[in-house]
Amino acid sequence: GWINDKRSGLGVLTSFDGETYSGNWADDKRNGSGTLQYADGSIYTGGWMNDRKNGRGIMIWPNRDIYDGDWFDSKMHGLGTMRYADRRVYTGGWLNGRKSGPGIMSWPKGEKCDADWIDDKAVCDAICFPQCSNGGKCTGPNSCTCTSLWTGPRCETQLKFNKWKQNAIIVAGGNRKGQNLNQLDHPDGIFIDKNKTIFIADLRNHRIVEWKYNAKQGEIIAGGNGQGNRTDQLDQPTDVIVDQQNHSIIIADWGNRRVIQWMNQNQQILIENIYCMGLAMDKYGFLYVSDLWKNEVRQWKMGEYNNRGIIVAGGNERGDKLNQLSRPGFIFVDEDQSVYVSDQRNHRVMKWRKDAKEGTVVAGGNGFGGNLNQLSYPEGVVVDDLGQIYVADFGNHRIMRWCEGKEEGEIVVGGSREGSQTNQFNGPRDLSFDDEGNLYVADYYNHRIEKFEIIL
Structure with missing residues (x-):
């Protein structure tokens, strides 16, 4: 009518x-x-x-x-x-x-x-x-x-109140910087599968390394053919995730400004012209990518990459307002499709609910510093089933745990000073948990992956 x-x-x-x-x-x-x-x-x-x-x-x-x-x-x-x-x-x-x-x-x-x-x-x-x-x-x-x-x-x-042993076990790398299969060169993003296999974005070696449980060395599963822009090459990959549906790996190929998928040595460029830093995938199969240059996070439906995606965080130029980001790094997506973003230059972690026009500060946000209410260039972020937020506090050489709504966090591991002892970090870059609750940390300048065992 x-x-x-x-x-x-x-x-x-x-x-x-x-x-x-x-x-x-x-x-x-x-x-x-x-x-x-x-x-x-x-x-x-x-x-x-x-x-x-x-x-x-x-x-x-x-x-x-x-x-x-x-x-x-x-x-x-x-x-x-x-x-x-x-x-x-x-x-x-x-x-x-x-x-x-x-x-x-x-x-x-x-x-x-x-x-x-x-x-x-x-x-x-x-x-x-x-x-x-x-x-x-x-x-x-x-x-x-x-x-x-x-x-x-x-x-x-x-x-x-989960706690972890304060001295780690080195489970990958740790043999000084290098390109041998038992070495890493500035490990960045990591992904742990159900078999406790560690997938590592080996940044300066321009490769993705698969390190099986208790293995003495890794296996190159992507890149490793020198720094370059051919589809069989990578240029400073920053993050990697595994698509559990088809067992392919998806890589933030930062230096080539692209997101690329590898499956059985076959490559497919998914997204181009993006300064991709962090990757995440939700339970519905949507892919999320942080763009360091555009200060935003975008979402794509899996298999549909011939579009610009949907902005789900930031996208309002660089800044420190609640609707802005400044060099977004690693990201995490929870069961409700809320996006958690390490807002590096704002020294905070932001949470953007689905369809939100602005985010909320859930960790840091009190300027650069080493107090318990501060972060220093936060990197990896993971949120557990109870909503507790774990952050790789890169500049403070520690892993922090924050409960949403709290004024300050607590130190989980590290935090004394930078170093190479097993209770120290030199730039923790990313973190992840296995299905038993053990904590894994990519120790960037120590060129190793450390495992902190949970105390039951």
Whole structure:
């Protein structure tokens, strides 16, 4: 229907980007009830007001998460139930798209958390968390009825205070700077797979090295043919990740200003003309790349690289405002597609929620320095399942742990002074964890990868 040249009443609109809306209109905007099918396969059915989801509605995402509840200004807001694809169910309050207020989360094996929630997190103790996943029950902070056969984590507070041995084991390199297979030359980004194999961006050797568990030397799996711009060459690679779907490796080929994929010695340039520094991939298969020159992070859908991608952090020129970055380095993407960025020259780590217009400071941000509330040229960043942020504090030669919202962090390992002892770093560049919680650090100027064993 139309009134005065404006869509009104019932109608169907299919847009150029593949979205289709079928429902009520008023004053040329979606108003009333209707169904919108998004290009990515998401479907919303429910109320609308001035082109925004409003009132009661149901949303189904491509991964099969389903929300049924109240909406306001296109965000989950009010009361509602979220049924996750992994069979978790949350029923309770929502505020601006985040769990907020009284609510109950239940897990497939029967555990429940009946608590108040703030910003998607339960403000209660360990009895709320399903750590006894063999069927036991948490009975209080840091205690539960797990059987003796259960060897996994028991209650959430136990995970908050993980500690690591302060003297590392050298697991790759450490034989001075060099290009032999038992040597590294300024190791940069690292990736650890489920077999504890370490993939290393061996920067000055212009190669990617695969170092298997307990091996005495590595194996060149990409580059290693001299510095150059042929597709079988690399030029100062800064980061590497493994695509678990097809077992290819994706490389930030910084000196060649490209992101390149290697699979069984076959190469494909994915993205060109980008000063790529850090790489990440989320659970949906989207690829994220930080651009050092443009001071931004972009997202690409896997397999679709013939476009400029979508800016998900920064992109507002270089600066220190909350919507800006200054030489973004390594990045991490969590389960909610929030992007964590090491904002090197601002000496801080920023968190950009999905679709956010600006970020929040979650570590550092108090200028250059070595106090516990400061960072010095932060590099690698990893966030654990509890939202704790681990940062390679490059200039302070230490690994820091920050809890979001806290004024200062704590030193996990290192921090005395630069050095080559096993409890020291000389420029920690990147970090990662294996599935047992052991901590791995790329020690840049010591030309080695160190492993700090978790204390159980």
